[in-house]
Amino acid sequence: MEKEEIFTKGRGAQINVANKFSALSHEFRDDFLNYCEMEGDEVANSKTSIIDTFPKTIINKVISPDIGMEYSLNPYQGCEHGCIYCYARNSHEYWGYSAGIDFEQKILVKRNSVALLEKKLQSSRWKAVPIVLSGNTDCYQPVEKKLEITRQLLKTFFKYKHPVGIITKNSLLLRDLDILRELAKDNLVQVHLSITSLNEDTRRLLEPRTATIKKRLETLKKLSEAGVPVSVMMAPIIPGINSHEILPLVKAISEKGALGVGYTMVRLNGAIGGIFSDWIQKAMPDRAEKVLHQIAECHGGNLNDSEFGRRMKGSGNIAEQVSQQFKIARKMYLSGRSTPKLNCELHQQYKNGQMQLF
Template sequence: MPPHIKKGRGALSNQTGRFEQLTKEDLDDGWDDPDKYPAKVPTQLFVDTAKTVITYNQSPDVPFDRSINPYRGCEHGCVYCFARPSHAYLGLSPGLDFETKLFYKPNAPELLKAELSAKNYRPAPVALGINTDAYQPVERQLKLTRRLLEVLNDTHHPTSIVTKSSLIERDLDLLAAMAKDGLIHVCLSITTLNPDLTRRLEPRATTPKRRLQTLATLAEAGIPVSVLVAPLIPMLNDSELETILQQCRAAGALDAGYVLLRLPHELKDLFTEWLQTHEPLKADHVMHRIYDSRGGKAYDSTFGVRMRGTGQYADLLAQRFHLAMKKLAFPGSPPLNSSLFRSKLISGQLDLFDGD
């Protein structure tokens, strides 16, 4: 059976994860009417029984060595999401399962308190919501990110956030308090300014116009904010790079970055399926440009090139980005402050040399 567009969902199918021994696919045997299948796929929530909440990495491609992800899976449904293949570790599909079967860590704030109060813990900036968005729609109900921010604020722990959701405005009080002490950076992810393309690429994410408003709101509140133009997709949104940077700079962004589309593991077939359905006339051209920028492959995971790619097209993107950054005079974000960390606020320990 051909893939069907599901209302409010990015993926078109539920491709079997790479660790499964058996594969499955929908087949029209002539006895059923495919149009009877539901156009909507409901969201399901499951508890993630985590024992730790801080994940450490040694990647030279990211400016942090630790992160916190309160959720697995993401209801935003971005079809290009590099985190989709991680759902295969749960025995689920990186396709529709990734955006409809969500896992949350109800004890994440308590785990964070315990890890920050450990005697051997040394503070350094922690990234909140990197694998999947910490402000995805389910956060309105569960408020896990809010509770984690309260712990980080209480302990004066430096934190960075990347999101594409206006829901972050709900926590403006905490973010503004942290900003006064140099404890917070926020990065808005903006893929395109085209609302129709957004609706198809990122079906449950905040609209581009609203994201720009959120960026301006955060900047006006004194919160250092930047923009991540990601992913840049050949022939779909790459022409918007300079325009996005210009509008974000005007809204108050201090810094910016970009990432070329990454298609690891199952994501290659999921994205190709999306292209052939939504952009059939551009599909081959898009994929050829990707292959040209990844050494003939859909993805090259080599450190140092996986975010930007290689070759003429990738070099041209880099030149355009650097010229735009220079022209728009982005000043850069101030450094995060790790010197104010106080684990005693959660451990109950007293500091004999602190008169507070």
């Protein structure tokens, strides 16, 4: 009789995987597991750990030619949202942790983020160019509610009249609507809200600790009504899971005021291939093989494609069908809308800062 796979609710990854950068590795042996069961001990603690860090720099140059940003800023590394497909999981290995459960449980906080940003914006050599919050991990993940580092960063961008982009899937963003309104008056902010599905059951499985779809649509509407430019990222498209939702989702976001929509095809690079494969066998065993096969079909027979210019959109029949659906959806529901270009002209006048309004 086969052992039943246990699905852990509230987490995306179901396993920790070996860190390829570590000379050390560990495993849970059967005799240790048996001992824990006899003693009534938990094998692993599911509580999230907050780890303080103090980096020397905070602004990252984005070298990838197929990502729509030049610079990013991530106040947190690791992400409690637990999105199973997240490409940022691999970056946790650089810190000595696993791309699996560690990525969701061990959150590194860059405590000196605000001071580093201010130093950068005051530099005579720095020329204003949009900096994107959350190019790697979400700046509005749960720990932000307590620490408010992202809020302080936004205040700093406003103080120096510097353009900023935000990528998030958390409605906590609305807490900072006061600052976003002020930034928007000078065309200094764009928000890219991540909405991958209209199905709440799908959301719970793919993105277990994120805001509900209802909350995200409400956030989209409130931002739009407040005059904050907002578009939606339907990323990633996963064949067999959310690929059938393109038209209804674009229709829904258009009704809430979105100015545009973007997408990427899922690609399971590095450790994410094993993490995702393990997850889908436990979360969706009835369609696991079909989904994995379709993902591979989009990347030349592999779960990942690292070729610039092709890796984000995929190739083959399924990828082409997705591309055509987005073209139709934009024409039907978003025709005539566009996101205004961010203003890079004001910052030079505010190199020494200004009086804060908050």
